[in-house]
Amino acid sequence: MAVVGLVIDQAAKLWSVGYFSGGGAPPIPLGQFLDLVLVWNKGVSYGLFQQTTELGRWGLAGFTILASIFIWFWSTRSTNRLEAFCLGLVLSGALSNGWDRLYYGQVVDYIYFHVGEFSWYVFNLADVWIVLGAAGLLLDTLFIGKNREERP
Template identity: 55%
Template sequence: MTPQETSSKDTKRPLLWGRFSSFVLLIVLMGVAIDQISKLWLLYGFDLRHNGPVDLLPFLEFVLVWNRGISYGLFQQNTELGRWLLAGLTVAVTIGLWIWSARCQSRLLALALALVISGAIGNGIDRLAFGAVVDFVHFHVGTFSWYVFNMADVWIVAGVVALLYDSFRIGPNSAVK
């Protein structure tokens, strides 16, 4: 057996806790906290249901939208079965992303995965607590209207952008190394 074969067999890949897991956990906790605090304050502190919509800028407002689907309002679920299927999918995806994060070897990849996990958990909490995701940020310019979103959605989009960046930053031949 060659030294390379021996070292690759001796190197075990972590399943649940790896090099950047503490970092990922910290980012996830902060992301979920920011997301949930913003939603709870707008729902109960400000009472957006009764006091909204609120114009913040000519192109930005807070408005309450209950999203029973996933991003961009896709796959709307109006039944309890649909709600629980989406909640189960969220749990499965979150576990898969956590395992991936335990195995990652770069801080950027760990950050990207942490952001996506944060968003998934934040929206998952809404789905369990309210039966739908609380969306409230609405950008619009003239007749153009962007979809209504929340901080969890911001974390997911930022995480996906970072994942894409990370996949191209090393170079096309990095997978063979």
């Protein structure tokens, strides 16, 4: 799962950088609320903790590497498919955004979510994988896993 998610997101990022970096390319509407754009994110989710120095860049990259190793070890000890799948999603997102930090020095975001004039968020598929994986882990921990443990 981690490799598939990584490849899909990196392919979309490669296309986005190639298409939008030349300058002058307008956003591509995907519907009423989504557009394809190119935004460089030197921080983490929602642009928090923006890093403008090399030390900050490498600090975030190092954190991503450590988190990825932790998630991978956790996945090797997983005892159920849902947990393993969700950890694979989180790992694919972490690896893809981590690759961006190492290669570009910042993360490539390309999906712009907006409602009317309200501009909410620009993200990438790696972010989607992380959110879906984390939500699945939470769901498994709070509801599904409890039922699994109670069964005879």
